[in-house]
Amino acid sequence: MKISARNVLKGRVLDIRKGATTAHVKLDVGGTQMTASVTNEAVDDLGLVVGQDAYAVVKASDVMLAVD
Structure with a gap:
């Protein structure tokens, strides 16, 4: 499978x-x-x-930041 998203993270299902x-x-x-x-x-x-x-495939248009 090919996918256009560039943020593909391999992981293991925990729950x-x-x-x-x-x-x-x-x-x-x-x-x-x-x-x-x-x-x-x-x-x-x-x-x-x-x-x-x-795989976690992350496709987001915005990234928000916060501080205390």
């Missing part, structure tokens, strides 16, 4: 928490944890399971 319609999938990416919000249907279609390798 999958399904809600009513949306799932939160936690990935370990090089020691940093990321959480993706995807539909329950996407989790099922991708066959995601804890321990599996997966």
Whole structure:
């Protein structure tokens, strides 16, 4: 598969928490944890399971910063 996004991070699925319609999938990416919000249907279609390798594909138009 080819993809136009340039921010593709390989990780391992740590946790999958399904809600009513949306799932939160936690990935370990090089020691940093990321959480993706995807539909329950996407989790099922991708066959995601804890321990599996997966890619976080980040495509954002804005990056926000904050300070204390």
